[in-house]
Amino acid sequence: MKKKIFDTIKNELKRDFVLEKPKDLSFGHYATPVAFSLAKELRKSPILIAQELAQKYTKNDIFQEVTALKGYLNFKLSNGFLDEYSSWALTHEDEFASDKHDEKILLEYVSANPTGPLHIGHARGAVIGDTLCRLGRHLGYDIDSEYYVNDAGNQIRLLGLSIYLSGIENVLKEKADWPEEYYRGEYIVDLAKKAANDFDENIFKDEKNIEILSDWGKDMMLSLIEENLRQIGIEFDNFVSEKSLYGKWDESFAKLQKSDKTYKKDEKVWIRSSDFGDEKDRVVVRDDGRATYLAGDIIYHDNKYQRGYDRYINIWGADHHGYIARVKAAINFLGYDESKLEVILAQMVSLLKGGEPFKMSKRSGNFILMSDVVQEIGKDALRFIFLSKKADTHLEFDVDVLKKQDSSNPIFYINYAHARVNQIFQKSGKKIEDIRDIELKDLTPNAKNLLFNALLLPEVVEDAFQSRQIQRLSDYLVSLASSLHKFYNENRVVGSENEDTYLKIFATVALSIRVGLKLMGIEAKDKM
RNA sequence: GUCCCGAUAGCUCAGCAGGAUAGAGCACUUGAUUCCUAAUCAAGAGGUCAUGAGUUCGAAUCUCGUUCGGGACACCA
Numbered sequence: 001m002k003k004k005i006f007d008t009i010k011n012e013l014k015r016d017f018v019l020e021k022p023k024d025l026s027f028g029h030y031a032t033p034v035a036f037s038l039a040k041e042l043r044k045s046p047i048l049i050a051q052e053l054a055q056k057y058t059k060n061d062i063f064q065e066v067t068a069l070k071g072y073l074n075f076k077l078s079n080g081f082l083d084e085y086s087s088w089a090l091t092h093e094d095e096f097a098s099d100k101h102d103e104k105i106l107l108e109y110v111s112a113n114p115t116g117p118l119h120i121g122h123a124r125g126a127v128i129g130d131t132l133c134r135l136g137r138h139l140g141y142d143i144d145s146e147y148y149v150n151d152a153g154n155q156i157r158l159l160g161l162s163i164y165l166s167g168i169e170n171v172l173k174e175k176a177d178w179p180e181e182y183y184r185g186e187y188i189v190d191l192a193k194k195a196a197n198d199f200d201e202n203i204f205k206d207e208k209n210i211e212i213l214s215d216w217g218k219d220m221m222l223s224l225i226e227e228n229l230r231q232i233g234i235e236f237d238n239f240v241s242e243k244s245l246y247g248k249w250d251e252s253f254a255k256l257q258k259s260d261k262t263y264k265k266d267e268k269v270w271i272r273s274s275d276f277g278d279e280k281d282r283v284v285v286r287d288d289g290r291a292t293y294l295a296g297d298i299i300y301h302d303n304k305y306q307r308g309y310d311r312y313i314n315i316w317g318a319d320h321h322g323y324i325a326r327v328k329a330a331i332n333f334l335g336y337d338e339s340k341l342e343v344i345l346a347q348m349v350s351l352l353k354g355g356e357p358f359k360m361s362k363r364s365g366n367f368i369l370m371s372d373v374v375q376e377i378g379k380d381a382l383r384f385i386f387l388s389k390k391a392d393t394h395l396e397f398d399v400d401v402l403k404k405q406d407s408s409n410p411i412f413y414i415n416y417a418h419a420r421v422n423q424i425f426q427k428s429g430k431k432i433e434d435i436r437d438i439e440l441k442d443l444t445p446n447a448k449n450l451l452f453n454a455l456l457l458p459e460v461v462e463d464a465f466q467s468r469q470i471q472r473l474s475d476y477l478v479s480l481a482s483s484l485h486k487f488y489n490e491n492r493v494v495g496s497e498n499e500d501t502y503l504k505i506f507a508t509v510a511l512s513i514r515v516g517l518k519l520m521g522i523e524a525k526d527k528m
Numbered sequence: 529g530u531c532c533c534g535a536u537a538g539c540u541c542a543g544c545a546g547g548a549u550a551g552a553g554c555a556c557u558u559g560a561u562u563c564c565u566a567a568u569c570a571a572g573a574g575g576u577c578a579u580g581a582g583u584u585c586g587a588a589u590c591u592c593g594u595u596c597g598g599g600a601c602a603c604c605a
Contacts, residue, residue: 023548033547036585153605181604199570242605268603279530283588283603293605317569321532322600324585348599354535362533389541392533394598396540401554404581406567416567427564463544475542478552482569489560489569527569 001083002459005030005062005075012056021118025449026069028074037073046071082451083440085507092435098517099460100140100187105131106304110236110316111148113219114157117187118228119367122316124395125346126469127386127521129315130234134519135465135473140318147236148300152243153219153293159183159221160214167192167204167213181477185367187224191217228370232379233521245299249291252302252334252481256284266306276329276338279322297323298330305336312341313468318392321345344468346391352398377402380522384411387520388474405528410478414513415525417481420488421510428496428503443501450487451505453480457512461519470520477516483508 008018009032017034035050042049046480050068052163057066057075064078089096112122127144136143150156162183167174170189195213196202202207224237227280229235251517256262261272267287271294274281304312316323324343331338351368374382381402388410389395408412425431456476464473484506514524 018545018547020544020547023551027548031548033586040583072548115605150605155605158605225530266603277531279601286603288601288603292603294603296605318533318598319600324532335531335564345533393541394534397539401540410553412567413553416565420565420568424564431558460544466546469544472544475544485568486570488564489566492564494564528565 001455002030005077007469008060009057009063009075009431014051022074025452027069027072028065028076029452030077030259032073033071035068035073039071043198048072048424051447056447064157073325076450078438079443080450082448082455085455086440086451087437087505088510090432090504090507091112093511093515096511097461098140099458099462100136103310104142104144104308104310105136105311105313106144106146106307107136107147107313107315108146108304109465110225110234111316112225113150113181114225115155116185116221117224118370120351120370120373121346121367123232123370123373123382124349124386124391125315125317126229126234126293127232127383128344128346128391129386130232131520132313132315132468133462134521135470138519139462139465144237146238146240149222149241150245151222151241152295156214156218157210158218160210160212162188163191163213163217164210166254167195169203171196171201172204177178182494189418191220193411199348217399231374232383232440233373236463240300240303242296245296245303246291248299248303253291253295254287254296255302255334256330256526259333259335261329271326271330271333273326273329276325276332278325278329282326294326294330297327300335301327301331301332301336301341301514303330305334305340310340313343313344315344315346316346318345342468347394349386350396352396353400366383373399378494381411383521384474387470388478390469390471393450410474412528413485414477414481414517416515416528417484418510418513418524419526419528421506422507424493425503428499430500430503432507435500436508438500438504440501440504442498446487446490447502447505449496450483451508453483454509454512455504456480457516461516473516473520478517479514480509480512 002019009017009019013318015033015034017032017037019030019032021027022031026064035046035053038044038049039046047068047070050071051153053073054066055069057063060066062078062081065076067074085266107129109307110118110122110126110419118126133143133145136392158181161179165178168174170192184412192204198216201214205215224398256271260277262284263270263272268283269285270281270283272281282294283292284292284298294520300310328338328341334518346450351373362475376399385397385402386395402409402411405412440451460476464470491498491502493499510524517524
C-alpha cells in the first residue's frame with residue numbers, strides 16, 4: 001500500500017521525499033513535510049508550496065483528498081482504494097503482507113554451547129532469530145537458518161569431566177575431587193545417571209572414559225537443546241559442527257596469509273584485527289602450533305562465504321560484542337566483503353517473579369532454564385515478550401504479569417480481539433466468503449480508520465524486517481487490537497444496518513492479527 | 529583505562545533514515561454492562577525526554593562533552 005502511494009506521489013513530485021504517518025488520522029492517512037525542504041530551494045514559503053502541490057493531486061483514484069496544512073501535505077485515501085485492497089487481502093490471505101526479494105541470506109543464531117540446556121538469555125536470541133527468519137521468508141527472501149555447534153575445545157572436555165565426577169559421587173557414591181571449574185546443576189547429575197544406564201557404572205572408574213563421556217554428553221545436550229527449541233516453535237535448517245570444520249584450517253589459513261595481514265611474533269601467528277577497530281591484534285596460532293578459538297570462527301565464516309550468500313546475519317549475545325571487530329577483520333583478510341555480515345546483539349534478560357530479580361550465569365548452575373519459563377507462561381507469551389522489546393535494550397519482565405488473563409498481558413489482549421471477531425461472525429451467522437466482496441459504502445471516519453489500520457500490516461512487516469526491529473510488529477498488533485476493542489464498544493455490529501460493512505472491516509482486522517501473529521510464531525486464538 | 533548498549537510518566541517500555549499538541553500498558557481516580565464475551569471501553573491525573581553545548585526553519589531523534597546504570601575487554605571456548 002505504502003509503496004503504491006509513494007510512487008503515485010512521486011510521479012507528480014519528481015523528487016525524493018519522506019512519507020510519514022501523521023500523528024492524527026484526521027489530517028490524513030499519509031503526509032509529507034516535503035514543502036519544508038523545498039522552501040529553501042524555491043525561496044518560497046512552505047505553506048504556499050504545499051498549497052500548490054496539493055492542487056496537482058485533485059484527479060486521482062487513490063486519494064479522496066489532498067490538503068495542505070501549515071506546510072504539510074496530507075493525503076486522505078479514498079474508500080474505493082481501501083475497499084478494493086481489503087477484498088483482495090481477504091481472498092489472498094497467504095499472500096497478504098508478502099513481497100518479492102532476491103536476496104539470499106544466511107541467518108545464524110542461538111549457537112549456544114552444547115554443554116547444558118538453553119537458559120532464558122538464549123531464548124531471546126532464539127526467538128528473535130526465528131522471527132526474523134519468518135518475516136524475511138514471508139517477504140520473499142531466501143533464508144537459511146543455521147546453528148553453529150561449538151563441539152570442540154575445553155568446554156566439551158569440561159562437560160565430560162563434570163559428568164564423570166558427578167558419576168563418581170552420585171552413582172558410585174564415592175568422594176570426587178572437583179576442580180575449580182566445572183558444570184553444575186541438576187542436569188549433570190541426570191546425565192551421570194543416564195550414562196551409568198546407557199554404558200555401565202564402570203565408565204566412572206577410569207579417567208580415560210572422560211573423552212567418551214564428553215562426546216556422548218555433547219550429543220545428549222544437543223538433542224536436549226533441539227527439544228528446547230521445538231518447545232518454542234523453532235527448527236533449524238542446518239547444524240554446523242565446529243569440529244567438522246577443523247580439517248579446513250590449512251585452507252583458510254593459507255588464504256589469510258596471502259592477505260599480508262598476518263604476522264609472526266613470539267613464535268605465534270597473529271592477525272592485524274586492530275586495523276578493524278579491535279583493541280589489539282589477536283593470536284590465531286599459539287606457539288605450540290594449536291589454533292585458537294578464533295580460528296574456528298575464521299574457518300566457519302570462510303565456509304559461510306564460500307556458500308555464496310548475499311548477506312549474513314549473526315545473532316549473538318551481548319557479551320560477544322567484542323568479537324565483532326575481529327571476526328569482521330578476519331573475513332576481510334580472507335578476501336571477502338565483511339560488510340555483508342551483520343551482527344545483531346541480544347542484550348541481557350532479567351526475570352522477575354514477585355519482584356525478585358535473577359541474574360543468570362551459565363557456569364554457576366543457577367541460571368534460569370528456558371523450559372521452566374515456558375512451563376510457567378507458555379510458548380506464545382514467551383515469544384511475545386521477547387519480540388515486543390528492542391534487542392539491544394536490557395529486558396526485565398515479570399512472569400506473573402504474563403500469566404494474567406486480562407489487558408495487562410498484551411498477548412492475551414491481542415488474542416481477545418481476534419477471538420472477538422470470530423465470535424461476532426458466529427453470532428451473525430455469516431462467513432468471510434459472504435462479505436469479502438461487498439462494496440463498502442458510507443464509511444464513518446472511525447470505520448475507515450480502523451480499516452486503514454488493518455491494512456497497514458504489509459508495511460509494518462517490511463519495516464520490521466528491514467530495520468531488524470521486530471517490536472514494531474508487536475506494537476502494531478497491540479494498537480490494532482486496541483482500535484478493534486474501541487470500535488466494538490462504540491458500534492453494534494450484529495443486527496445493525498452496517499452489519500456487512502463492519503463484518504468486512506473486522507475480518508480484515510482479524511486477518512492482519514492472524515498473519516502478524518503467525519509471523520511471530522504465534523497462532524491466533526478463535527476462542528478465549 | 530578502552531570499547532559496546534542504555535538513560536523518555538511512579539513502574540515496564542514505544543517513539544519508525546529530524547517534522548504538526550511527547551505515546552502505550554500497568555498502577556492511581558472517576559464513569560460505562562436490559563444489547564455481539566465489561567476478559568472490554570471512556571475520561572482524569574502523571575514528563576525540564578539524565579545533563580551542557582552545537583548543527584537548522586524545526587532536535588527525544590544527529591554531533592561533541594559530562595554524569596549515572598548494565599555489559600565486554602584471554603594465547604578459555
